[in-house]
Amino acid sequence: MLPPIMVYTYSFTAATPNFRCRNPSLQSIDKYNQTFDSLFNEDYRPTSEQCLLHQKFLSLKECQRCFLRSSLINSTLQTCDDYVFDRTYYKTTLIEEWNMVCDRVSYRSWVQMIFFVGYMVGSILFGILADKYGRRPIMSISFLLMTLSSLLCTFGPQKSLGFWPSYVIFVLARFLIACSTRGISVSGFVLGSEIVGPEKRLLTGIVIEYFFAFGQMILLIFAYFIRTWRTLTWAISLFTYPYLFFYCILPESPRWLISKGRFDEGEQVLRKIAKMNGYEFDTNAFEQLKQEQIEIMSQEKNKEGVKSLFQSKIMTVISINLFFQWLVQNLVFYGVSQNTGSWDFDPYTSFGVSAFVELLGYIVVHSILDRVGRKVPYCTFAIMFSFVSFLILPVQYLMEKDGQNQKIIMNIINGTLKFLASSSYAIIYIYANELFPTNVRNTGMGICSMVARIGAIIGTFSNDNLTRLWIHFPVLLYGCASLIAALLALMFPETLHQPLPQSVADVEQMNFMKLESKKSKRIVTHEDENRYERDEMIRF
Structure with a gap:
């Protein structure tokens, strides 16, 4: 949250x-x-x-x-x-305190754009560190960094310091907050997906998205009752304190431990999970998994690192395509989410409706993804987003300007766009996690998240600057980008009911672009069935 x-x-x-x-x-x-x-x-x-x-x-x-x-x-x-x-809705905001309007609106944009640069830095830095040192310690460090930077954000800016020192302190604090959120989000998501079997991966992934929406609702409650910016920031910083003790609760990822050759520790975690869930630990299956991993680790081509994401043509195309998909989905999602000012409600109602629609999108994704797969729903939502965004043109030019019917239809369009953006955003998070191999999964997800912030930065810039030309201009940009992403996503293999790939070789055996030949076609062998069964050892 x-x-x-x-x-x-x-x-x-x-x-x-x-x-x-x-x-x-x-x-x-x-x-x-x-x-x-x-x-x-x-x-x-x-x-x-x-x-x-x-x-x-x-x-x-x-x-x-x-x-x-x-x-x-x-x-x-x-x-x-x-x-x-x-002052109808806010008592004091940073906009008023620093006059960040009109020709100074760029100061507001830069705070949020640098925040997303922090996302980029945190994604790649903490992604690599989590693959090297483990998911658990990196998440714990991130919680501590978030608490400290939140306090700096609250008490650092002071009128006595003047604009520039206060502004720099605030921007730096927001940058560090952004870095810490990536250490929490990416590592937490990967940890959750790696600690369960294939049948529970969707549940694990979508539950995280549910709490993303719940976090917005909690923020709405804070913001509704606290309408001065400094007090609100301070109250939010207090909310981080309980998470400092998560290190004592979180287990390490057994998949990561096994991929690093720390088999005794991995076995200990798996035995604990099996005992808590009433399952008998399969020692023979674990020994087979152990021997497979030893063989994988002995092969130079399976060494972890960023280069593994570009180790072959198929892995390179999948990686670059995933990077682009994340860029577009963050452009679309954060662009629409931060543009609730175009809704015909007060700011609190608009934010609340937006969060509710987002939660509804996650519920729909949860209900269909294990029935029809990942690729078809993702492409469908992305194409529908493009189509609905283009409907703004006839609504704006063919209907009575600012008439009641136009306002109602525009609110419906805005709600639909948020629903579709949330749905495709949730799917690409799960989809990418199932396409990257274990030894570079956190790194791959980290790079995806890093590249995605370029999209979020473009969305922030568009909302603050392009809306000065026409308030609906950014949404048309998002619609064009979404359509391109949907077409490129058609080449991805389906991952429904497939075990998580342990190595690049496993990824290459997937049905990529449905281009199979006698040479490349994957044949399900007895060894594959055993791997799936061993994958099922890890379940909640």
Whole structure:
């Protein structure tokens, strides 16, 4: 639950309330309310003609709240440097404290974009460290880093320090938070999937997604009752304290222990799992698995490392394709999730509805993935997302502008987009985990997560900047990217009911692009059946 809380806290601490330029004639007493707004509009708000003439690349709304007119006769527009903010929903936000609006909106964007750079760094760094030192210690270190950086985020920025020192401290703290979320999310997801058998992998993967949605709902409760940014950040940091003791609870991945040749420790974990679940530990199956792993470890081509992801043509194509899929799905998911301001609700209702729709998407994925596989649902959701996003064009241009019917249909479209984005996002997480071999699974997932942040960065930039041109412009970009990703995903092999691949050789034996020949076609042997049975030893 912690990663989504940390990701989306910024949506409230740096929320952009309605605002306008401060009235020069009422500098000391001006407020954002109907009375003062009317006085401002009468004397200083630019007309639509003036905006069209001087700021034609900005939307009318953006022009009228970022500029002052000199007079009705003189069409010159003046940039304002002081603003008044609507306090209907927020008492104080970082947007107001640091004036991160209009020509300073890039400061807001950079905080979130650097946050996703932290995602990139944390994904590859903690992914490699988790493959080298284990899932359990890296998760524990990540929890500690998250707690410390959350406190720095809360108490580091101070008005007495001025803008730049406070801004740098806040950005650095958010960067470290992002790094820690990757150590928790990627390692936790891999650990969960490696500790169960094939029949339980979907449940393990989707439960993690459920808690991603639950984390957003918990954040919503905090944000609804705490409407000042510093107090909210401090309250969220307190929420991390219990996780510091997770090291005493978490087991190490038995698959990772076996892949490292630590067979006694792996056997101990497996025996404990079997005992807790009422199963008898199969010593003969474990010995066979042990001998297989010794043989794999003796082969130079199966040594772990990033190079293993590009060891063969098939593995290279799968890896690069997965990297692209993650980039697109993060572009789509975070782009849509951070754009709830386009919904026709108050910010808290919009965020709550978005989280509920996301949870609904995970429930649907959970119910169908073990029936029809991974590839067909993933491609279907991605294509449907593209189709629904393109519906925005006729709705905006053929229906009455800002009419009730248009608002209702746009809310339906926004909800559908969030549902489809959440569903495809959940599937690619599970799908990628089942395509990477064990000895580089955490590394592969880490690189996927790292590359994915490029998509999240593009989504953040689009939401903050392209919406100034047209609020629905970013969604059309997401739709085009989703369609391309769906077409490329058609080449993936299906992984339904298949044991997790232990090596690159196992991946190569999958039905890649359905291109089978007498030479490459995989024949299910007695050894394959034994491996599947040994895989079933590890179950909850």
